Structure formats: structure tokens, C-alpha cells
Amino acid sequence: MDVDYHQTYKVGQKIGGDVFLQSKESPTNRVVCTLSDGLGSGVKANVLANLTAHMAHKLSFSPMHLTKSAKIIMNTLPVCNERKISYSTFTIADIRSSREGAIAVQLVEYDNPPALHFSGDTPTPVTANQINLHREGAFKEEVIRQSTFAMKEGDRLVMFTDGVTQSGMGKGFPLGWRQAGVTAYISGVIRENPDISSRELSAAITRKAYALDGMAANDDITCAVVYIRKPRKTLVVTGPPFTQDRDEQLAAKMRAFEGKKIVSGGTTAQIVSRLFDTKVKVDLSCWSPDVPPASKMEGMDLVTEGMLTLAKVAVALERKLPIHTMPNDAVRRFVSILLDSDQVSFIVGTKINEAHQDPSIPVEIGIRRTIVGRIRQALEQNFLKETVLEYI
Amino acid sequence: MEQKRISVKICVGTACFVQGGADLLLYEDFLDPELLGLCDIEGTSCLGGCKTDDPKWKAPLVEIAGVLYPNVTKQRLAELLREAVDA
Ligand code: FES
Numbered sequence: 362m363d364v365d366y367h368q369t370y371k372v373g374q375k376i377g378g379d380v381f382l383q384s385k386e387s388p389t390n391r392v393v394c395t396l397s398d399g400l401g402s403g404v405k406a407n408v409l410a411n412l413t414a415h416m417a418h419k420l421s422f423s424p425m426h427l428t429k430s431a432k433i434i435m436n437t438l439p440v441c442n443e444r445k446i447s448y449s450t451f452t453i454a455d456i457r458s459s460r461e462g463a464i465a466v467q468l469v470e471y472d473n474p475p476a477l478h479f480s481g482d483t484p485t486p487v488t489a490n491q492i493n494l495h496r497e498g499a500f501k502e503e504v505i506r507q508s509t510f511a512m513k514e515g516d517r518l519v520m521f522t523d524g525v526t527q528s529g530m531g532k533g534f535p536l537g538w539r540q541a542g543v544t545a546y547i548s549g550v551i552r553e554n555p556d557i558s559s560r561e562l563s564a565a566i567t568r569k570a571y572a573l574d575g576m577a578a579n580d581d582i583t584c585a586v587v588y589i590r591k592p593r594k595t596l597v598v599t600g601p602p603f604t605q606d607r608d609e610q611l612a613a614k615m616r617a618f619e620g621k622k623i624v625s626g627g628t629t630a631q632i633v634s635r636l637f638d639t640k641v642k643v644d645l646s647c648w649s650p651d652v653p654p655a656s657k658m659e660g661m662d663l664v665t666e667g668m669l670t671l672a673k674v675a676v677a678l679e680r681k682l683p684i685h686t687m688p689n690d691a692v693r694r695f696v697s698i699l700l701d702s703d704q705v706s707f708i709v710g711t712k713i714n715e716a717h718q719d720p721s722i723p724v725e726i727g728i729r730r731t732i733v734g735r736i737r738q739a740l741e742q743n744f745l746k747e748t749v750l751e752y753i
Numbered sequence: 754m755e756q757k758r759i760s761v762k763i764c765v766g767t768a769c770f771v772q773g774g775a776d777l778l779l780y781e782d783f784l785d786p787e788l789l790g791l792c793d794i795e796g797t798s799c800l801g802g803c804k805t806d807d808p809k810w811k812a813p814l815v816e817i818a819g820v821l822y823p824n825v826t827k828q829r830l831a832e833l834l835r836e837a838v839d840a
Contacts, residue, residue, distance in 0.1 A: 627766045627798040643765055643796030648778060653770040654796050666767055 362392060362456070362464075363593075363703060364745055365559035366585035367567045371403075371524070372577040378406025379522045379583035380414040385745045392456045392745065393418060396585055398473060398522040399449040406581075409438060409449040417453050431471065431505050432496055448500075452476055452520045454587065456512070463511060464589055466518065470506040474540055476520040478510065482551040484544050485516075517562070517588045519547060524582035525566060529573030538573055558701050559586035592747075594620030595702040599667060600710030600729050601628050602753045611753055612636040614708060621698055624658070626667030629710060634658055648690050655691035663698060665691040671732045674699070678739035705740055706749040707733050759792045759837045762816040766799030774813035776827055783827050788834050 366381045378399045385392050395417045399409030413434055420430035438449060450472035458464045468476060468487065478485045489506040496503055512518065527537035534542075543566070550565050551557060557565075566584040574582075596618045602611050615622060615633070624630050634641045639659040648654035652673055653666035673692040676682075684700070687693040699705055709729060733750065740746040763777050764770075780794055802810035802823060811824040817837050825833070 631798060641798060643798065645778065645794075645796050648765075648775075650775050653765045653767065653775070654778070656796075656798070666765070666770065668767055669771065 362458070363559045363588040363590055364392065364394060364586070365563055366583065367560070367563040369567050369571050369578050369582040371579065371581050374403050374581070376404055376407045377581045377583070378403060378410055379524065379581040380407065380410040381583060381585050382414045382418050383745060384418065390458045394454045394456070394520070394585060394587060395451060396473060396520045396522065396583065397449055397451045398581070412438060413449040413451050417451050428492055428494060428505065431469070432494060435494070435496060435503065450522070454518060454520065456587065464513065466510055466512055468508045471503070474521060474523055474526045475506065476518055477544055477547065478512070479517045479519065479547065479551060481515050481555065482548045484548060512589050514589055514591055517551070517586055519566070519584065519586050521566065521584040522581065524578065524580035525570045525584055527580065528570035528582060530579065532573065532575050534573065538570060556590070559588045560700060562586045562588070590703070592703040593701065594618070594704045594706065595623065595698055596620060597623045597625060597705060597707045598633065599625040599629055599671065599707070599733065601632055601712040603711040607753055608632055608636055611708065618706070621662040621702065622660070623663045623665070623695060623698060624661050625665045625671055629667065630656060630658065630664050633661070647694070649688040652690040652692050655694060663691070663694050665695060668728065668732070670695065671729070671736065675732050675735040675739065678736060678743060681743055699740060699746070700744060702746065704747045704749070706751070707737065708751050708753055709733055711752050759818050759834065761792050761794040761834065762797040763794065764800045764802070764814040765796040766803065768799070768803035769813035772812040773826065777813060777815065777825065777830055780830065784831055784834065788831070788838060791838050792834060
């Protein structure tokens, strides 16, 4: 499952009034996504949306009945001084995968544009129950939409705030882009690029909405995508095997692996090049002052230097640095590949490097383990990826 | 007589890169274009210097026409290439 989102703030705002949260319960493989849009924009809206998203998130994990959860959220929100109302929208998608691979979605929506379900590039109608909350003290009728449906491989769930559907309003579109326009656009994008990742699709949608707004967003624009895809796998090999007689084992594992392959570390690259009888060629078009150049090797998707590159990758993932802000170096390519994967396997060699003269890597092996541990943790916690680690 | 081309390999291993090798990779900015035109410059993985205890092999390393040179600065690289071309 590939989950990601993209966001553009209302023009002039440095903080978003839209908040997207995602989390995963490891043993059960349950994923919960919450998208909330707070009243107004800027800090106040951000606080409202954050509160809502966090509450919705916590409550949805508990077996408490839905309407009750929704009422609790609305009763808790602070009331706006000027307008005397407390208000923020939400969409909660609770996604559970059974061991047999069936995926059940429970969708709860309040005042956000309805989420879209696509099978491939075809929009699939979602039938929703309307539940009127009849909450005491409500300033308007409060209707929650609730729906349950199944998703299968190749399906997507696209959630967005009204900054998307209302984009372009008054600028060529009297009523904005609207639900139908957004649906048609997404279909078109998927048709052209059937495997498009959630990161790219959500970015394409927000970019389009931003363009319709004449490059100055009328409202916060946020879009989140859940994509059920055949797991994309990546193998990261770093460090020479403990003893040389394990090199062949490493080669066998690499050969058997179906997916992208990254080799990190100069010595490691040399071993792999010997095992696969291919040449390593340094690519001087791809480096930055902090990150040594990447190399090219047939059969490998990326070959990088070891320690410096891995450390930078860990930091980028921990801080969730946006890829487009990174320099064009090995770290950027490394992170791009990792984020476009669902499962990342690490094979860490445990041979101690005989780098005497190198002040930057005193106890290299320990550092390698720690850095790989940090990368795994960031991938799991910040990006909901599955990771596997093996020492050789 | 046709000038033969000089093969230059700049070490981009971790040890060399952090100890000045990164600067050398900006060769297009500091080398005389005429000199550049006569050299085939590429990056190479660790040339082995950092794996010896011999202080002589101080990073960064550059291999010019098959000969290894330690402790190469930008200025030194320019000199070495000039010598190699003139030889
Ligand atoms: S890194 Fe340059 S000689 Fe080892």
C-alpha cells in the first residue's frame, strides 16, 4: 500500500489549515488516514484541523461507534470568537487488509468533497449512508457520510479538501474545478501513467489546482492518495560480507531478488562488480559538496558511496525533506527510490573496514548498523514502509 | 605530432572525498580549458591509499597516466597535469 499526500498553502499563508495524518498498526496491517480542513486559513485553521485530525485518528482506532466519535470531535472543538462557530471538516479512511489479501475500507466523511475510488483509471461509485447527527447546539445541519467498500490491487482512494474542487473559481470556472472535473483529470493522469505513485499523483492534482487558481491558491489545497499496488521492492546492499566465502551467498541473494537494487559503499560496489562481472563507472554528473558521486553498474539501479550517503539519507527521511528541494546527488536518487517502494530489504555486510587513515569513520561497522537502523525506523514511522534487515 | 591524451582518475572514495577530493571534482572551474581539452578525467572508487598505514599516501589521491599522486590540491592538480602534458 502506497500512501502519500501533497499540499499547497493559501497564498500569503505560511501554515496550512489542512492537515493530513496517517498511521499504521504494525501487526494488523491496519492503516488509518485522516484529512481535515479547519475553518479559515492560517494558524487558527491549522489548530482546528490538527485537533480534529488527531482526535479522529485516535477515535477511529477505538471500537467506539462512529456517530459518537464524530459528536465527541465536534463538541470538543473550540468555538471561533468572531463567527461563534467551531468548525472543521474531516475524512477518515480506516483501511484493513486481511491475511488473504482482501482490503476493506471504512470511510467516514464530514463536509469534505467526497473521496474518490478508482479501479485503474475508472472511477467507481461509492455508496454512502447519510447520518444526521442532530447534535445539540449545532449551528447547521450536520450530516456524516459513511461507506464501506473493498479495494483490490490497482485501486486508489483519492481524498482532497475543497481547495481542490473550488480551484479556478472566478478564474475561468464559475463554480471552480468541481468534483466532476477533478475525477476526469485523475482518470486521465492514471490512464497515461497507470503505475503513478501516490506521491506523484497527489502532487499532480495539487499542481493542477494551483495552476487553475492562477498560481496563487485561493485556499489551502491538499490531496492524499492511497494506492493498493503490488508491493514494489527494493534491496539495499551495504558493507562487505563478514568473510569472503560469504560473497557468493550475497550474489545469490541479489540475483534472486525481484525489484530495484541499490549498492552503497565503495568496497561493497567493488565486490558486487567482481561477483557480477560488470564494471563500476563513476558518474560525475551526480554529486554535491556533501555527497560523493554515484556510480553506474549494469543491473543495479543505483550505486553510491557508503557512510556519508547513508547518513544523509537517514537525515532526509527523518526530517521528511521534500525531494524537490534536494540537490541532484546520490542522496536524492536514493531517497526517491526508497519512497517509491513499499518494501525495503537491507543486507548489511559485517566485515570491518580496514580504513586506518580515515578520520570520518572511526568505528565504521557500528556506525553502519546505527545508520541503517535509523533509515529503517524513519521509513516505517514516517512513510509506513515495510523493512527487513539481514546481516551477512 | 598528435598530442596523446592523458588519463586522469580522481579518487571519490569516502576518505579522499572528505579530505579535499570534493574540491578536485570542480576541475572544470579551475583548470585551464586548454589543459582540460587534453585530459580524460574521470572519478574512480578508492585507490587504496587510505587502506595503508604509510603517511605518504595522504588523501586525496589522483592517478595521472597510471601514476598515483597523494595529497593533491587544486593547484597541485593543475601543475601535475601541465607537467604531464609537457612531457
Ligand atoms: S578513498 Fe581514496 S584512496 Fe581510499
